[in-house]
Amino acid sequence: MAEEIRIGVFVCDCGSNIAGYLDVKELAEYAKTLPHVVYVKENLYTCSEGGSNEIKAAIKEQNLNRVVVASCTPRTHEPLFRGTCGEGGLNPFLFEMVNIRDQCSWVHMQERKEGTAKAMDLIRMGVAKAALLEPQEPIQSEINPRAMVMGAGISGMTAALALANRGYEVVLVEKSSETGGLLRSLDRLAPSGIDAASLADRHAEMVGNHPNIRLLTSTTVEEIQGYIGHFNVTTNTKGVRDGFEAGVIIVATGAGVLKPVGLFQYDGEKVINQLELEERLKSETFSPGNVVMIQCAGARNEERKYCSRICCMVAIKNAIALKERNARTGVRILYRDIQAYGTENEALFQKAKELGVLFIKYDPARPPQVQQGTVKVFHDLLGRELSLPQDLVVLSTPLIAGDDNEVISRLLRVSLDENKFFLEGHVKLKPLDFATDGVYLCGNAHYPATVREAISQALGAASRASIPLSKGVMSVEPIVSTLVDEEACRGCGLCVALCPYGALEIVKTEKGRKVRVIPVACKGCGVCAATCYQHALSVNSYTDDQVRKQISAFLNP
């Protein structure tokens, strides 16, 4: 015989937040009349220690096997009340919450009667669902303690070293034939003045000598299957395919530099970009006569709306380098706004001015004109056009999203922003994580960053990635999809195609092709359950029966 359902309902006054606008006494009396309800209690604050003690006591004394709390929103208080149920000896998933504050008393403050009637309906719907709730256990899954880092620029090498130094095995995958990324093209780095190539060499040497790091150069990632703890990666090294499993993945694939073809008479000889200038600066004898730099070349326009953030500081750094090499070199920087945040960068900006670098603001509506031997620019404050002598024009072009970003975003099922850079899970709460568990990002792959910022982010991403790695086992909420009727499943795979998280797969069984849920990857969205025309799949705590019961409890009590 099935267990008798014994529901306890706790109706919260929330001080006067609910009791001031709804008739809570009437709600409590009403709850007593509902099916399976054996105990009802009105609390001044159900979430207080007193309230939770009353819940725990009632579970024992009244032998409750379901608890319903009618109070505020489950988005803030469901975890607390579930915990209370657990402490009282009841499975935390035999709990249902009814929102009679945020979605009732607070939005019907002038309609006590109608608001109270609505709250009655909501409590009736919650109690009806509660009667059908099933106990659930947290899902545990092991984590493979190996990490994959994609991209061996300064970000990727830093992240790989941070993880390897903590004792984790790291596979560092780099598509080009050498490590170092953009550092290989740069001259010196601001504000320290350190040589970029030697920084890259130092990291490359540490990576190469580290027993925990396996470096795969000239290698692309072809396929990634699986989920946090168990990513199955297929790589391709010069046509040879290989595979390995990793528990976490860090995306450090960097960015490209815009080649400003068609802009400001760019030719790569007399009109170059900052990256090409850095190549020339590597030669000690390089010393041009008059240099004009043009900021925001190909950026902050209709095609590329964003500010690449670092180009002002790059221009200031290179202007100083030219001036220090030869004080008579004329350097003029035509800019729209100067972005030189942070104390050191602001100081470099001042230093450049002191060295005689001229900063001239231009209006994007009247952009500078590059001509033979001169650059013409309209000076806003003077109200007239200036003709600046030039032997070399340097365009400050933005960093642009990597060519492979779209491919990688599909492989990992992670998002890109409007400019095709990788998009973090949350600006403030998850700045180095993707929305997909077990995948992290750092450096230029996310957005243009200075070397210093890229290193900080890489250390942060490695730290985030080491949380699951160090736990070894992960526990996830059991509000996930389940195959409730294996007989009914025809293995059509529609749910597999629609699952946004890669949490379903088709497996061959003795009974033919059947779907299998990968619970740790599932987020409980229920797209599969809504799609399955055979009703073979369901979502724990949101089953077809439970939702239907809520509908009928409202409309057809």
Add this chain to the structure above:
Amino acid sequence: MSAEFEPRIIAFCCNWCAYAGADLAGVSRIQYPPNIRVIRVMCSGRVSPDFILKAFQLGADGVLVSG
């Protein structure tokens, strides 16, 4: 039929957006008619056509799927 028509509306709200929006309406004390009953789901993708038909079958005057 003396009473004024009062529609009965069921709303399926995604926990992560629309349900949070309904909470925010409360926090902001935005007043709206008490004709709506919200059913919380973890994603509007959970709402199968079956639920919507069931609601209409049982006499709902409107169904809102928001997510």
